[in-house]
Amino acid sequence: MNPKVSIIMLTYNHAPYLKQAIEGVLAQKTDFPFELIICNDHSPDNSHEVISEYADKFPDIIKYFNHQKNIGFVENQRFAFTRAQGKYLAYCEGDDYWTDHEKLQFQYDFLETNPDYVMVTARNLLLHQNDNELTDDGKNHIFNNEEYVDFTQDSFFIKRPTQTFTYLIRKAFLDLKWIDIYPNYRDLYYFYHVLEFGKGRSFNKVVGVYRLHDGGVFSSLEIEKKLLTSIDIFKNIKRQNNDNRADKQILKDQDELISKYYYKKEFKNPLINQKLYAAVFDRFSISRDHKTLAMQLVKILKYSLTRQLTL
Template structure:
């Protein structure tokens, strides 16, 4: 792999390594990087920026800031595109810190104490594998900001804890909000799972310790046409989630994953296939296939029959 390290931080003990993977984020990078540079900590941090051969002007944006902050920023520019999975593997290999935080080039932090309070918590609570907090959602195309829609999980509490069991029912965080222990991150999972995703190492980190999510906003998650996940069409999004949890189930023989798989299948069938995708649902094989696959997991004949009857209902409604 032909990769150039443009800047290196000064030697010394680094407590937290912040990973920033970026591809075609030039319009958002300055805000993302400045959110990390604004962190107030009583320990050293490093920012590892891995530019996956972006064809836009990302390199100019990063270089300007890397030259201004050579004691913090380590910039790696790949001379050819290696893809998200390999870029993440590369970033993990460069980590020097005891803890890892993550912020993609199109998201940004708004709380200058984000790293300090998360570090303090993990230092005092060795039984926890990660700590996170909440975020806002920025719909870039509409220039609209909303909350994350997860207030129902907190009920006004200062924080909630989550475990491997709750992982399959609700996940209170986005990747860019966490801080995790490096020593518990096993990179072998990148090779074991097909098309590696962050949810896989969340799952395995929760095998080793609980997570805590604070009921406070620390950053903004940007949804736009260029996002890794937010830009996927609805069908692809649901199918991707189904695939992720199916992989978790198969690799680990963990039937708890069925709860999330069935939830995604219901979203795919009831919201997408019935109401949005098919002009005449009764003649579409993908809809029958989705209902059949759901039945194979749930063995719930009643739900299967109800979904089949809805095919007739929505077909008549549209003709």
């Protein structure tokens, strides 16, 4: 019987976590068949042994592909998508795991009865690995105690109440051509394009745990990388689709990036920080807001002088 849902599990060096990830999928209680596609990108750890044990036990569910050389995340993802046979796609990387045994069933039922929706997601907990501490996903303000929130391509640029490993999407709307069009293909690209065809709904219920290997403590340099990546993604979306709505997210990320430079210890003298000036003028190139530009330049000077007097 053909699977109704294909679960994609990409993995590289996830051996300590794979058992929890795989068992979270196998524990799903459904009235429909599903498949678990595990793509191991030539992990040098013992991931192959861990996966093989489960693949041998559950050959009707698990489709295991062990690449003989490392092909990278983007190509591993492309490979996995092309192997999926289900009407719907779910996703769970090898270091995350599902905790709700009815995650697939309630999402499948929702999409089956709501054809105007192209994807459904939910909430998750965060596991700070170094401290072995669970926290919420920081999205309470989005849900505001409501049972669910809907999102569209328009609201995609303002709020995204989801993590990739919580979604179920209609495979028919996943066009793999975007992998070749966008550099360093990310999930945000296909979220954007899938939402061209309908709405999304995110339920205010926890379905899994997203693992933070660094304990959730980011240095300002790591924050810088995260924000620059986001800025680059939304600039690519804007450029490729002539979609100025992306400016909302770009400006938001730039404002956060600039504020991190002001107040993190690594940047002792903003007055001579070229990256800071680049961010300020990049923001101005989009907003054309002369008042904000002037205020930011004055703040750089004022903050730099204050820092020098206190050193």
